[in-house]
Amino acid sequence: MKHTLAQKILQRHTGDAITADGQIAVCKVSLVLANDITAPLAAKSFYAMGATKVFDKDKVVLVSDHFTPNKDIASAEQVKVVREFARAMGLTHYYEGGAAGVEHALLPELGLVGPGDIVVGADSHTCTYGGLCAFATGMGSTDAAAAMALGETWFKVPPTIRVDISGEPAPFVGGKDLILNVIGRIGVAGARYKALEFGGDAIDALSVEGRMTMANMAIEAGGKVGLFAADEKTLAYCSARGRTGDALLAPDDGAIYERRLAIDAASLSPQVACPHLPDNVRPVEECRDVKIDQAVIGSCTNGRIEDLRVAAAVLKGKKADKNVRLIVLPATPGIWKQALKEGLLEIFMDAGAVVGPATCGPCLGGHMGILASGEVCVATTNRNFRGRMGSLDSRVYLAGPAVAAASALAGHIIHPGKV
Amino acid sequence: MYSGRAHKVGANIDTDAIIPARFLVTTDTGELGANCMEGLEPGWIKRVSPGDFIVAGENFGCGSSREHAPLALLGAGVKVVLAKSFARIFYRNAFNMGLILLEIGDGTAAIGDGDRLEIDIDKGLIKNLAGGAEIPFQPVPASMKEILDQGGLVGYVRSRLDGQPA
Numbered sequence: 001m002k003h004t005l006a007q008k009i010l011q012r013h014t015g016d017a018i019t020a021d022g023q024i025a026v027c028k029v030s031l032v033l034a035n036d037i038t039a040p041l042a043a044k045s046f047y048a049m050g051a052t053k054v055f056d057k058d059k060v061v062l063v064s065d066h067f068t069p070n071k072d073i074a075s076a077e078q079v080k081v082v083r084e085f086a087r088a089m090g091l092t093h094y095y096e097g098g099a100a101g102v103e104h105a106l107l108p109e110l111g112l113v114g115p116g117d118i119v120v121g122a123d124s125h126t127c128t129y130g131g132l133c134a135f136a137t138g139m140g141s142t143d144a145a146a147a148m149a150l151g152e153t154w155f156k157v158p159p160t161i162r163v164d165i166s167g168e169p170a171p172f173v174g175g176k177d178l179i180l181n182v183i184g185r186i187g188v189a190g191a192r193y194k195a196l197e198f199g200g201d202a203i204d205a206l207s208v209e210g211r212m213t214m215a216n217m218a219i220e221a222g223g224k225v226g227l228f229a230a231d232e233k234t235l236a237y238c239s240a241r242g243r244t245g246d247a248l249l250a251p252d253d254g255a256i257y258e259r260r261l262a263i264d265a266a267s268l269s270p271q272v273a274c275p276h277l278p279d280n281v282r283p284v285e286e287c288r289d290v291k292i293d294q295a296v297i298g299s300c301t302n303g304r305i306e307d308l309r310v311a312a313a314v315l316k317g318k319k320a321d322k323n324v325r326l327i328v329l330p331a332t333p334g335i336w337k338q339a340l341k342e343g344l345l346e347i348f349m350d351a352g353a354v355v356g357p358a359t360c361g362p363c364l365g366g367h368m369g370i371l372a373s374g375e376v377c378v379a380t381t382n383r384n385f386r387g388r389m390g391s392l393d394s395r396v397y398l399a400g401p402a403v404a405a406a407s408a409l410a411g412h413i414i415h416p417g418k419v
Numbered sequence: 420m421y422s423g424r425a426h427k428v429g430a431n432i433d434t435d436a437i438i439p440a441r442f443l444v445t446t447d448t449g450e451l452g453a454n455c456m457e458g459l460e461p462g463w464i465k466r467v468s469p470g471d472f473i474v475a476g477e478n479f480g481c482g483s484s485r486e487h488a489p490l491a492l493l494g495a496g497v498k499v500v501l502a503k504s505f506a507r508i509f510y511r512n513a514f515n516m517g518l519i520l521l522e523i524g525d526g527t528a529a530i531g532d533g534d535r536l537e538i539d540i541d542k543g544l545i546k547n548l549a550g551g552a553e554i555p556f557q558p559v560p561a562s563m564k565e566i567l568d569q570g571g572l573v574g575y576v577r578s579r580l581d582g583q584p585a
Contacts, residue, residue: 024562037443041486044446049576067444074444124484124508140486140512146576154562188431189478193507222481224507277431364440364483385433385482387458 055151101332184281303331430476452494469496480509
């Protein structure tokens with residue numbers, strides 16, 4: 001059988017022949033991940049299962065990144081549970097404090113994920129690693145606990161939607177705009193129980209970081225995974241982070257797709273997802289005059305160094321509108337340091353930004369940028385559900401770093417070419 | 420047999436609506452249950468009595484992987500959720516926690532808010548005692564039933580580990 005990328009990777013990790021979509025396959029996992037919200041529940045389930053040791057101390061990764069630096073006593077207690085579990089299991093990869101960053105930016109940076117891997121994480125944005133051609137998907141804490149104990153999990157082999165994106169994107173159109181456009185077309189349930197597989201010359205030209213931004217939001221279309229072939233760029237990215245033995249990986253010619261979608265990148269403006277669903281997507285021009293109170297640049301979606309460079313290029317030498325709180329959260333300490341070295345943090349601070357630590361923080365309404373009733377935020381994050389960033393009467397518009405930065409300057413949503 | 424009242428909600432009810440992130444600083448089912456649906460409408464859960472059903476539109480449980488969402492529903496006394504369809508991670512989490520999900524497609528149209536229902540899981544039949552409608556549904560998939568029968572995934576893995584040499 002000719003395999004899609006999803007089928008091909010699953011096949012490498014199971015003894016069963018993968019012959020059809022919908023088939024249940026039990027697969028060995030390459031890595032299991034959990035964070036400060038989900039790991040305490042995973043530890044509870046792990047012990048309740050009667051498990052005493054993880055399947056591999058090098059392949060279970062715990063990152064305290066959501067409510068950290070601990071926002072209150074209850075979250076500090078949760079991080080303590082995670083830390084103690086990591087110690088009890090003797091885990092090689094436990095990250096908190098200055099070693100921790102937003103998990104889905106951190107793991108690729110540490111070289112912990114790569115092409116052909118199967119990664120399960122108790123976090124829905126685990127799908128980010130699809131940008132590196134890993135079959136990576138979010139699960140609950142107890143599924144993660146089972147994988148920590150057994151080193152395997154079951155999957156229903158997903159049908160695949162193939163998305164081909166061609167053409168040269170206009171200035172200020174990046175990975176975030178491409179994925180928002182896809183989600184706008186297929187809807188928040190458009191890839192439910194399915195794999196998304198991306199290709200085409202615009203994807204070949206896109207950076208590995210841009211691909212991770214796109215893969216990150218596969219879940220926002222309901223997708224199980226968002227996969228990109230591993231090309232020379234992928235291999236260069238992985239080897240620069242200390243990995244060895246990675247190889248090119250592409251879908252088979254003649255693989256069967258459930259549906260195909262073709263997008264002309266050249267025709268797109270920067271995209272914005274309006275409240276209160278990620279599929280409520282419009283070109284930025286249609287959102288002008290939406291006044292904002294806050295702009296957030298960061299998260300597992302758009303908190304990488306390229307994103308910060310894009311934002312800094314827009315903000316350089318300018319000041320954010322006096323009515324806008326601009327918050328920049330580089331996604332890992334490594335990115336923070338790089339941004340410092342490149343002078344990006346100075347540009348942000350001169351623009352009036354608060355530059356904060358590497359944390360998920362405001363994305364999920366945790367801390368460091370919560371919205372009051374009636375307030376509006378443009379954010380480079382991934383979800384704009386009602387109340388996601390604070391009050392049920394606040395509103396979040398999702399966009400790429402260029403639009404977020406430009407909107408902070410103007411005080412309302414605006415095309416980055418107009419500031 | 421399950422019986423209780425139906426509480427209807429719309430499509431794309433996300434996990435932030437079911438249990439907002441600010442309540443994710445505990446793993447206690449009772450505490451989570453007290454704050455269930457606070458992201459939909461503050462106090463909404465007070466109308467739900469133990470054993471009642473939530474009847475939703477498409478894609479119920481979309482968004483995050485937080486297992487706290489099915490735990491919050493269980494903590495609020497909900498044992499069965501009916502929907503046109505469910506989001507993938509939530510579906511797996513629910514069965515792992517012992518919360519039953521029934522995907523009934525357009526069958527939701529035959530149920531009104533507040534209707535009293537009787538649900539026979541084994542027969543695959545919902546009786547709407549309010550209007551007399553009978554709504555058949557596909558039985559729970561065998562692989563999910565196996566997990567449910569062990570009281571959730573914890574019991575399932577425990578029985579597997581028990582069979583392994585130490």
